Amino acid sequence: MASVPNLVASFDPATSPDLVKRAELSEIDASTKIPALFFLGSAVLWLLVGTAFALISSFKLHTPNFLGDTEWLTFGRTRTAHLNAVIYGWSVNAAFAVAFWLMARLSRSVLRHSGLLMIAGAFWNIGVTIGIIGILAGDSTSIEWLEMPLYATPLLFVAYALIGAWALITFRFGKSGHIYVSQWYLLAALFWFPWLYSIAQIMLLFQPARGTVQALVNWWFAHNVLGLWFTPIGLAAVYYFLPKVLGKPIHSYYLSILGFWSLALFYNWAGVHHLIGGPVPAWVLSAGIAASFMMAIPVIVTGINHHMTMVGSFSALKYSPTLRFIVFGAVSYTLTSLIGSLMADRQVSEVVHFTHFTVAHAHQGMYAFFTMVMFGSIYYILPRILLKEWPSAMLISVHFWTVAVGITVYVVGLSICGIKQGLEMNNADIPFLSTTVPSVVTNTIPYLLSRSLSGVLMTIGHLAFAVNFTWMLLRPRAPQGTTPTLFQNPPEMEVAR
C-alpha cells in the first residue's frame, strides 16, 4: 500500500515524510497477519462463549431455578466456565495477538517462525476447550483461577513455552537499539506467567502443599496473573497506542521507568491480601497489605504518565475508536488499582471481603481496564494487517456505548451491593436469610438484577463487535487507498484511528 502513495497520502503530513519507515512497518504488519488473525479470531469466539456463560450465571443468581435441573449448567459450573472462557480464552488469546504484534513492531523485526506461533495457538485453544468441557462435565479442581482439570493444563503449558521462546527470538533479532517501555512490560509478562503457572500447578495439583500453604500459593498465583500478566500487557498497549494515535511522545520517560520497576517490585507480594482474616500467618498478610499500599506508587506514576499525555488532546476522543477504548481502559486502571489498594486495608477488608464488592473489583480490572484496552488495540491492529477498514462506524459506536455503560452499571451496582452486604453480614442482628424482614441475602437481589441488565448491554456490545469483526474479514479489499473508519471525520487529517 505504502509503495503506491495515493493522492491523499502525498498531501497528508502524517504519512509523507518517512515512506521507507512506513514500508518497513507494513512489511512487519504483513508478517504478523496469519498468526494475529488466528489468535484474534479465537479470542472473539471465546468472548462470545464466555459472555453466554456470564449471562446464564448472572440470571441464576437472582432466579436460582433458571436452568436449575441441568447438572452441567448448575451455577458452580457455568460461573467457572465463564471465568475460564473469558480469562484463558478471550483475554489470553487477545493478549498474545497484541503482545506479539507490538513486539514485532517495536523490535522492528518481521515476525519469524510464525509456524511456531500457530502450533502454540492450536495447543492453547485445544487445551482451553478441553479444560472448559472438563469443568462443565464435573472435573473442576475448585481452585480459583486454576479450575481446569489436570488433563488440560499440560497442553496450556507447552503452548505457553513455545510463545515465550518465540518472543525472546523476535526480541533478539530486533533491529531497534532502544528498548521502549512497552517492550519491558511485554518481556516481563512473558517471563513471569510461566513461572507463576508452573509453581501453582505443581504445588496445588501435582504435589499439593500441606494445609493452607495451598491458599498462599493460590492467591500468589491468581493475583499475580492479573498484576504480572494482564496488567503489563494492558499497560504495554496503552504505552504504545496512546502516543501513537495522538502523534505525540509519552509525557515522561523517567516516570515510565519508575512505574515499571515499582510495579515489578510491589505487585508480586500483594496477592495474599485475599486471605485477610484467614488461617495463614499474620506476618504474610501484613507484608501483603504493605505491598498493596505501595502499589499506589506505580499506579499514580503510570496514571500521571498516561493522563498527562492525554491532556490537551481530548478532542481526539470524538474521532478515534482506538483512543476512546484505550483511554477508558487507562482511566479504569487508575481507579481500580487505587480501590484495590484500599481493599487491602484490614478494616476495609473486614467489610468487603467475601462480598460482591470483590466481584465488582475483579470486573473493573479485567473488563473496564484490560478488555477495553484489548478492544482498542484490535480496532487499530486489524485494519493494518488486513489492509482494509472497519465496515461500520455505527457498530463500533454501539460496541463502545453498550460496554462502557454496561460495565459502569455493573461495577457501581455491585460495589454498593458489596458494601451493604458486608456491613450487614458483620451485624449479627440482621438475619442472613429471611422472607419477612430485610436480610443479607434478599437485600442483594436488586443489585444482582442490575448486574443482569448490565450483562445484557455488554452482550449486545460483544455481538456488535463480533459482527463487525466477521464482516471485516469477509468483505473484499477496496482497490484504492482507504480512509480509516472513524466515529466522525476530524477537521484535519492527522488523527489516526
Add this chain to the structure above:
Amino acid sequence: MNRAPLIFLGIFFTLAFSWTGIILTNQLTYGKLEPIVDQTENKSYPEALPGLAAQGKLVYQDLGCIYCHSQQVRRPGFGADDKRGWGDRQSVPRDYIREGRVLLGTMRTGPDLRNIGARQASRDWHMLHLYNPQITSKGTIMAPFPFLFETHKIVGQPSPKAIKLPAPYTAASGYEVVPTPRAESLVAYLQSLKDTYAYPETHNVFVEPAAPTKAEGKK
C-alpha cells in the same frame, strides 16, 4: 537502564523475591505442621475424613460449592462469624493439614460452611435443602440440585432412603424421590464439617474480647 540483560535480571529477581517470601519460606516453616496426638483420647487431630465424606468432598468440588460458601471462620471481633454461629473459634492452619485440597473460599453469597456439620446435623434437612433449597430456606438464591436425586415409581415397599418432601413439593402419588450415592456422600461430607477440637494455638488466638473496639480490628 536500557540494557536487556539488566532488565531481565530485574524481572527475575522481583518475582524471585515474593516466591521466596510467600511460597518457599512458608512451605519450609508452617508447611510442616503436624497433627496433634491427644493422649487422653488416644487419637490424633485433625482427624482424616471418613471414606464416604471424602467422596462427598469431590462432589462439593465438582459442583462448585466453593464459589458461594467459604470454609474459614474469622476471629471474634473481626466480622461477626462467631455471633452468626458459624464457629466457636477462629480457624487455624492446623485445621486444614489433612486436606488434600483446601477449600477456604473467598465468597459468602451463602453462609460459611466450616462448621455446618455441628450446626445442622440432620441428614433429612440436608437432603431437602439440596433437592430444593426453597423447602428449608424460603427466599434463598441457592441453586437447586435435583439431579442428585432420582424419582422412582414405588414398587412394593417404599425405599427407606426416600426423602420426606412436604407439600407442595411432594412427588406424584405412587412415586418417591431417592438420593443418589452422590447426594449421600455430599451430605456425609457436609455433616463431617466441624472444627471442634481445641489445639494449643487456639487457646492463644481465641480470646473472647470483652467489648470489640475499633483497635481490636487492627491487632
